[in-house]
Amino acid sequence: MNTQQISLKMYDLIEELYPICRSITGEGVRQSLHILQKHIPLEIHEVPTGTKVFDWEVPKEWNIQDAYVKNQYGQKVIDFQKSNLHIVNYSIPTHRTMSLADLSNHLFTLPEHPHWIPYRTSYYHETWGFCLSYNDFITLEDGEYEVYIDSSLQDGYLTYGEYYLSGETDEEIIFSCHICHPSLCNDNLSGIALSTFLAKHITSSPRRYSYRFLFIPGTIGSITWLSLNEIKTHKIRHGLVISGVGDSGSMTYKQSRQGNTEIDQIVAHVLQNLDKHYTIEAFSPYGYDERQYCSPGFNLPIGRLGRTPFGCYPEYHTSADNLEFVKLSSLEESWIAYLDVFEILENNKAYLNTNSKCEPQLGKRGLYGSLGGLQDKKAQEMALLWVLNFSDGDHTLLDIATRSKLKFKLILKAAISLLETGLLRECNRNVASSK
Ligand code: ZN
Secondary structure, three states: OOHHHHHHHHHHHHHHHOOOOOOOOOHHHHHHHHHHOOOOOOEEEEEEOOOEEOOEEOOOEEEEEEEEEEOOOOOEEEEOOOOHHHEOEOOOOEEEEEEHHHHHOOEEOOOOOOOOOEOOEOOOOOOOOEEOOHHHHOOOOOOEEEEEEEEEEEOOEEEEEEEEEOOOOOOEEEEEEEOOOOOOHHHHHHHHHHHHHHHHHHHOOOOOOEEEEEEEOOOHHHHHHHHHOHHHHHHEEEEEEEOOOOOOOOEEEEOOOOOOOHHHHHHHHHHHOOOOOEEEEOOOOOOOOHHHHOOOOOOOOEEEEEOOOOOOOOOOOEOOOOOOOOOHHHHHHHHHHHHHHHHHHHHOOEEEEOOOOOOOOOHHHOOOOOOOOOOOHHHHHHHHHHHHHHOEEEEEHHHHHHHHOOOHHHHHHHHHHHHHOOOEEEOOOOHHHHO
8 A cells, every 4th residue: 555545545434433422531532442343452551540651640431421501492402412521521410490590600612712622531530521613502592491411421441452563672662642631533533543543554564663652541541551560661762652643734753852852853854754744842741641751760762753743723622523524635744654663663773894994895796776767876875875875883874874865765774784794793782771
């Protein structure tokens, strides 16, 4: 499949997951993970309510069947069946009649975007509420309203998906995305779709590293995973939080807390070579699950790669983050960036020049102009010279690409040709992972 076909597949998956009412726990998450299992054999974990996870506790499980508000004529003026964003996520069960004035304390709107329904949650404070467009809100007349919420908040489980792919070494790469939002496309579904197809792609690719894909509820999910798997975290070499990869904005990379790790270097190189506008942000202790992975007690080399940062587009956490908001071309561009990251992760090694005293004669080994068309002949020759000169065991191919300002792909091709002619050999010391 080419990149365009993959982006269509990602979009189809987003479309399939869109109607489901997800939350940090509950059937919506299970149903979503079962859909992902049609693509990758991920394992579904269930962690009981009340489980202590560092300073937190796994919350009660929330499920919802139906919810509405009816006016005095029996008409549904707010209906969960029309959009799951209408209910404040984690609303407790309720059935009562009340005046508009009292009801208004439980209603949320966005006057600045009067057509949109906001997305609100109340995970850790037991209450209830409804969200609606401001335009619908101002049509509500004085009078009595029937409020009905058929939900449950009971001891149950926190559900998450995990897919582990072993490689040549048990050093691992983590890709993590959140799965806890209801009908929101860019925020949550785009990341889920890209993670799923990336997992599928890596499954059928030769690999040096082991890979772990996490499909977890935001915040409490990563805290839970880290708490239950602390013993495994020393094997994590690099990682990325995948989120917001479908909007039409330019790509943004948020560096790991350490800021100078190999994954930071890799993503910077990939973005520089996409020939599109991009932004690199330094780490800050706010955002998605990188907050937990990069908490000081873990300080893992994990960044976040997406497009427009959360909160920086008006559609964020509203009904306007819908199927139209996610663009095929953006999904495709994000996909290409992640493939490039994967290629560099797997191939970024340090080598040794076996003929380091003066330049070896490349012509007699057929290396000049050997890497493809004549157009890039000069760049190809330069790549050979750079790789030979800096393959001293201390510089990885990415170090050489960065220093020479040549693309990693070209440096890698040069290294492969040099390996084939015996001018380069593998270096036992793994520089890449010690940085
Ligand atoms: Zn969100």
